Amino acid sequence: MEKLRFALIGCGRISKNHIAAAVANSDTMELAVVCDPVLENAEKKAKDYQEAAGTKPAVYADYKKALEEQKIDCCAIATESGYHAEIALYCIRHGKNVLVEKPMALSTADAEQMIREAKEHGVTLGVCHQNRFNEPVQELHKAIEDGRFGKLVNGTARILWNRGMPYYEQAPWRGTWAQDGGTLMNQCIHDIDLLQWCLGGEPETIMAMTGNYLRDIQAEDFGSILIRFKNGTIGIVEGTACVYPKNLEETLSIFGATGTVVIGGIAVNRIETWNFETPAEQDEHISALSGKDPKDVYGSGHNMLYADYIRAVHTHTDPLVSGTEAIKAMKIILAAYKSQKTGQPVAFDGLSFSTLDMDNSDVRYH
Numbered sequence: 001m002e003k004l005r006f007a008l009i010g011c012g013r014i015s016k017n018h019i020a021a022a023v024a025n026s027d028t029m030e031l032a033v034v035c036d037p038v039l040e041n042a043e044k045k046a047k048d049y050q051e052a053a054g055t056k057p058a059v060y061a062d063y064k065k066a067l068e069e070q071k072i073d074c075c076a077i078a079t080e081s082g083y084h085a086e087i088a089l090y091c092i093r094h095g096k097n098v099l100v101e102k103p104m105a106l107s108t109a110d111a112e113q114m115i116r117e118a119k120e121h122g123v124t125l126g127v128c129h130q131n132r133f134n135e136p137v138q139e140l141h142k143a144i145e146d147g148r149f150g151k152l153v154n155g156t157a158r159i160l161w162n163r164g165m166p167y168y169e170q171a172p173w174r175g176t177w178a179q180d181g182g183t184l185m186n187q188c189i190h191d192i193d194l195l196q197w198c199l200g201g202e203p204e205t206i207m208a209m210t211g212n213y214l215r216d217i218q219a220e221d222f223g224s225i226l227i228r229f230k231n232g233t234i235g236i237v238e239g240t241a242c243v244y245p246k247n248l249e250e251t252l253s254i255f256g257a258t259g260t261v262v263i264g265g266i267a268v269n270r271i272e273t274w275n276f277e278t279p280a281e282q283d284e285h286i287s288a289l290s291g292k293d294p295k296d297v298y299g300s301g302h303n304m305l306y307a308d309y310i311r312a313v314h315t316h317t318d319p320l321v322s323g324t325e326a327i328k329a330m331k332i333i334l335a336a337y338k339s340q341k342t343g344q345p346v347a348f349d350g351l352s353f354s355t356l357d358m359d360n361s362d363v364r365y366h
Contacts, residue, residue, distance in 0.1 A: 007033035010079035011041040021306040023052040035063040082179030085110035097124040107354030115323040126319040127326030130301030149256025157191035160248040163241035175217025182219030188239035193329035200231040203348040208336035211365040
């Protein structure tokens with residue numbers, strides 16, 4: 001099997017996880033190019049990869065030029081959120097497979113266009129919701145598929161974090177409606193993805209209250225969402241960047257008639273509660289999944305996400321987190337923003353909304 005040649009576009013905060021994933025999957029891929037408008041950032045990532053893998057990627061400031069001059073099979077996009085759709089669509093239209101960081105876009109229109117054009121051009125579109133690959137999450141989802149919860153009732157996602165002003169000042173695009181959104185879109189989207197994946201994946205109605213309490217940004221630093229799914233289950237999201245003095249928890253809880261599971265840790269990586277009415281074989285090794293945390297909140301799922309994505313490209317099948325899957329969490333958040341703006345419940349089906357639609361909405365709590 002010929003190695004896929006990747007270009008990494010964007011060498012900021014999350015790029016180290018992409019570098020590590022490229023090294024971990026060096027038997028099936030090669031990081032051929034790194035791109036960043038700040039050339040020294042790209043140079044640093046190229047050296048990091050070279051030290052670990054033995055070869056140095058070509059370095060570019062302009063991703064378009066890189067695609068013209070280099071043979072590239074796949075583009076991994078890790079830029080500011082507001083550029084994800086624009087860059088992804090350019091790559092797709094040039095016949096490249098695309099793996100894009102979350103959120104895949106900041107509007108329903110852009111995300112739908114990415115999905116549609118990837119299909120039209122015959123390329124594979126994947127999105128980085130790497131926490132789906134955490135072993136505790138995989139075990140939880142298996143238990144759901146095996147019917148161990150009986151009738152599902154509800155689930156909660158709690159993201160109780162601290163993001164002070166230095167975090168936002170370090171990268172001024174953060175917290176803006178044009179390039180990011182608030183804590184729901186930036187910090188909470190991974191857990192919202194897990195919640196909808198576990199509870200049925202087909203939302204019906206979304207209600208939300210959000211506010212900006214402490215951070216000098218345009219968007220919310222606290223958000224709460226209530227989601228009614230078409231199968232009757234209810235999802236509850238509590239997300240904040242205002243916890244004092246540091247991150248407190250990131251927890252996913254699922255409740256059913258015959259089962260309760262709580263996954264916590266710093267990156268939804270540790271099983272804290274695992275109770276089922278009827279024992280099963282998988283229970284025997286669950287205790288091993290309550291151990292130590294990964295290095296940071298990004299976890300270690302990028303390595304497995306890349307492996308799954310590479311498999312999908314080679315087999316012309318969908319990755320676990322395809323564009324069609326990833327749009328769901330993004331739409332839940334955009335529906336929450338619309339609910340905050342209108343003060344009304346919002347239907348998931350047919351939603352057309354963008355973070356830019358919040359531009360004239362003051363979410364600051366007075």
